[in-house]
Amino acid sequence: MGKTLYDKVFDRHAVRPLPSGQVQLFMDVHLVHELTSPQAFGMLRERGLSVAYPERTFATCDHVIPTASRARPFADRDAEELLVALEKDCARYGIRYLSPAKGEQGIVHVVGPELGLTQPGMTICCGDSHTSTHGAFGAIAFGIGTTQVRDVLATQTLVMEKLKVRRIEVQGRLRPGVYAKDVILAVIQRLGVQGGVGYAYEFAGSTVDAFSMEERMTLCNMAVEGGAVCGYVNPDATTVAYLRGREYAPEGAAWDEALRSWDALRSDPDARYDDVVTFAAADIEPTVTWGVTPAQSTAVNAALPSSHEFPAGERSTINDAYAYMGLTPGRPLRGQKIDVAFIGSCTNGRFSDFEEVVKHLKRSGRKVRPGVRALVVPGSQRVREQLVAAGYDRVFRDAGFEFREAGCSMCLAVNPDKLVNREICASSSNRNFKGRQGSPEGRTLLMSPVMVAAAAVSGHVEDAREVFALQSQKE
Amino acid sequence: MPDLRRTRIAGRAVGIDGNDIDTDRIFPARRMLCVSFEGVGAFAFEDVRRKSREDGGLHPFDDPARSEARVLLVDRNFGCGSSREHAPQSLLRWKRGIAAIVGESFAKIFFGNCVALGIPCVSAAPEDLQALKRATAADPALEVVVDLEKKLVKAGPLTINVSIPDGPLGQFLTGRWDSVSELLEGREDVAALARTLPSFGPRENH
Numbered sequence: 001m002g003k004t005l006y007d008k009v010f011d012r013h014a015v016r017p018l019p020s021g022q023v024q025l026f027m028d029v030h031l032v033h034e035l036t037s038p039q040a041f042g043m044l045r046e047r048g049l050s051v052a053y054p055e056r057t058f059a060t061c062d063h064v065i066p067t068a069s070r071a072r073p074f075a076d077r078d079a080e081e082l083l084v085a086l087e088k089d090c091a092r093y094g095i096r097y098l099s100p101a102k103g104e105q106g107i108v109h110v111v112g113p114e115l116g117l118t119q120p121g122m123t124i125c126c127g128d129s130h131t132s133t134h135g136a137f138g139a140i141a142f143g144i145g146t147t148q149v150r151d152v153l154a155t156q157t158l159v160m161e162k163l164k165v166r167r168i169e170v171q172g173r174l175r176p177g178v179y180a181k182d183v184i185l186a187v188i189q190r191l192g193v194q195g196g197v198g199y200a201y202e203f204a205g206s207t208v209d210a211f212s213m214e215e216r217m218t219l220c221n222m223a224v225e226g227g228a229v230c231g232y233v234n235p236d237a238t239t240v241a242y243l244r245g246r247e248y249a250p251e252g253a254a255w256d257e258a259l260r261s262w263d264a265l266r267s268d269p270d271a272r273y274d275d276v277v278t279f280a281a282a283d284i285e286p287t288v289t290w291g292v293t294p295a296q297s298t299a300v301n302a303a304l305p306s307s308h309e310f311p312a313g314e315r316s317t318i319n320d321a322y323a324y325m326g327l328t329p330g331r332p333l334r335g336q337k338i339d340v341a342f343i344g345s346c347t348n349g350r351f352s353d354f355e356e357v358v359k360h361l362k363r364s365g366r367k368v369r370p371g372v373r374a375l376v377v378p379g380s381q382r383v384r385e386q387l388v389a390a391g392y393d394r395v396f397r398d399a400g401f402e403f404r405e406a407g408c409s410m411c412l413a414v415n416p417d418k419l420v421n422r423e424i425c426a427s428s429s430n431r432n433f434k435g436r437q438g439s440p441e442g443r444t445l446l447m448s449p450v451m452v453a454a455a456a457v458s459g460h461v462e463d464a465r466e467v468f469a470l471q472s473q474k475e
Numbered sequence: 476m477p478d479l480r481r482t483r484i485a486g487r488a489v490g491i492d493g494n495d496i497d498t499d500r501i502f503p504a505r506r507m508l509c510v511s512f513e514g515v516g517a518f519a520f521e522d523v524r525r526k527s528r529e530d531g532g533l534h535p536f537d538d539p540a541r542s543e544a545r546v547l548l549v550d551r552n553f554g555c556g557s558s559r560e561h562a563p564q565s566l567l568r569w570k571r572g573i574a575a576i577v578g579e580s581f582a583k584i585f586f587g588n589c590v591a592l593g594i595p596c597v598s599a600a601p602e603d604l605q606a607l608k609r610a611t612a613a614d615p616a617l618e619v620v621v622d623l624e625k626k627l628v629k630a631g632p633l634t635i636n637v638s639i640p641d642g643p644l645g646q647f648l649t650g651r652w653d654s655v656s657e658l659l660e661g662r663e664d665v666a667a668l669a670r671t672l673p674s675f676g677p678r679e680n681h
Contacts, residue, residue: 012672013668013672015661015664015665015668016661016664018651018657019645019649019651020641020642020643020645020646020649020651021641021642021645022642022645022646024657024658024661024664024665026665026668026669026672028672028673028674035507035508036507036558036559036560036561038510039509039510039511039512039560042510042511047655049655049659052665053669055674055675056674056675064508076508078508078509079508081508081510082508082509082510085510117675119673122673127558127560128558129556129557129558129584142584143558143584144558144584144587145558145559145560145563145584145587145588145591146512146560146564147560147588147591147592147654148587148588148591148654150655151591151654151655151658154655154658154659155655155658155659155661155662155665156665156669157658157661157665158654158658159642159646159654159657159658161640161642193495193552193555194495194551194552194555194580194582197552197580197581197582197583198583224584225556227552227555227582227583229583229584248675250673254673258673293495293497293555313494313601314494316493317493317494317495320493412499412504412557413503413504413505414504414505414507414508431497431499431556431557433497433499433500433556434499434500434522435499435500435503435522436499436504438504438505440503440522440525440526
């Protein structure tokens with residue numbers, strides 16, 4: 001019986017069994033950001049410990065950094081204090097800090113892949129649940145808490161148990177106007193936000209094979225929203241082409257050796273899976289969330305489901321979500337007025353995400369509807385530079401979007417970009433939890449970047465295929 | 476050396492109703508801007524509590540009858556979303572400190588963070604859980620006993636079965652949940668394995 005990539009990578013990194021029956025697992029790469037990790041250095045010192053493998057930890061600043069101006073010190077003293085603490089500890093322990101000054105800063109899940117730190121077969125962790133993103137390269141990557149960050153700093157290892165593996169096959173061609181974001185929202189809608197607990201998700205099938213690395217990152221990024229702490233795609237020619245020549249990718253003979261080892265990592269054709277689920281790409285529509293979990297979503301033109309369509313045990317949760325959102329079952333989301341539009345985040349803040357929007361803005365000539373606050377926030381300084389080099393910043397600005405500096409921005413409320421009161425935001429981010437975008441009453445509608453742009457120019461949720469005449473467009 | 480074993484946790488209960496309660500709701504992101512976890516106990520469920528007050532209600536975490544509670548009763552997929560350890564840290568540091576959580580199920584990262592803090596999260600069947608919630612709702616002084624050795628939760632005349640994966644259970648029963656001590660013991664094995672795995676040499680300009 002063959003093995004999955006997950007099993008191969010896990011076994012390769014198992015240091016030793018622990019008395020509890022768990023495994024001590026080695027982590028190849030540890031990523032650190034300023035929100036959840038400065039506390040861990042303090043914990044380390046409390047125990048009289050130091051950093052064991054500083055060359056395997058990489059830090060950057062993404063969550064608290066303002067996107068309007070990054071002048072130091074930050075206006076928010078607490079944010080400044082966190083970053084100063086991280087900078088000091090990086091210097092003290094010899095950890096590489098990907099700093100704004102060097103142009104290497106960005107969302108940790110954008111810069112890791114961009115620099116070639118994320119490679120097939122690696123184990124990667126970070127004090128951030130969206131670390132699942134890195135699985136797009138055939139890495140086993142997952143989020144951890146701050147105490148575990150301390151453990152990795154002190155030992156480069158974690159106490160782990162093997163997960164089960166669910167293969168999620170998506171087959172066929174997506175229709176125009178349907179993106180990787182819609183695929184993952186559809187997966188979570190069917191399998192639920194808890195469905196992946198205890199599993200790693202292996203994404204496969206012809207749709208995934210045809211995806212670019214950036215689309216695969218969108219897919220794996222939100223595996224955690226389905227309860228799976230890690231999601232991955234088997235490495236292939238697309239993965240290799242992306243990594244070739246990146247700063248931290250192997251070179252020369254090491255590159256040739258790496259290619260051979262990556263090929264051997266792929267799940268065997270006769271690998272045993274704990275579960276297999278299949279989706280048809282053609283069935284997936286542009287999808288929008290209407291509730292307060294990423295599973296509460298529907299096709300943009302469909303009527304919102306009645307609570308009676310859900311099992312009895314879930315109805316109070318569904319009714320609570322409708323009450324919070326101020327939405328009514330039976331009507332479609334299409335037409336719902338929005339106040340804010342946000343394109344960015346570790347889910348959809350990469351070059352191709354913005355390029356796709358630019359293409360449609362240029363062709364249609366549409367502008368942001370007056371009264372809508374629209375933000376474009378690149379996922380990294382490099383993404384921003386590339387957008388500027390292509391002249392896309394002008395396209396966004398001319399269309400009425402604010403074009404910001406790189407960071408997590410409005411995905412979560414720890415920097416100045418926040419919703420106010422009951423504002424409702426069309427967002428390309430990953431979470432629509434109550435209060436997620438900064439106002440305890442704020443409301444989030446998750447969707448693809450192109451759908452966010454369609455909402456921004458319409459002033460309400462719209463079907464991007466009509467707004468940008470995507471149906472008629474032949475590839 | 477303190478005895479870290481967790482075999483039996485007893486105390487009053489406080490209940491939080493609802494499935495899929497995410498860590499943003501347990502601990503609002505704006506309160507994460509702190510370099511230590513000291514004092515985070517005051518912010519547990521901060522926004523939900525404020526909303527309850529505004530609506531003229533009383534959140535369980537503000538109910539004086541629950542101020543002694545050490546056992547938290549929740550529903551399904553508790554702690555989903557963000558990996559922020561601030562969420563379980565705030566529960567640990569709330570008033571007397573939550574020492575055990577009983578629910579239908581838990582999100583994976585939250586569960587792991589709780590292990591790292593010595594807080595067992597045990598799972599019960601939905602009907603048993605509701606019976607436990609009813610019993611403790613009726614009598615705030617009722618003592619709830621989480622018996623990890625027997626995998627039972629008792630409250631007055633009520634006894635229910637609970638489950639917890641073997642690995643973490645072993646960690647709690649033997650007092651080996653303080654992971655860093657455990658991991659440091661493997662130092663030499665780690666070094667040997669590390670030499671066989673690709674690494675990143677120092678780069679110029681870094």
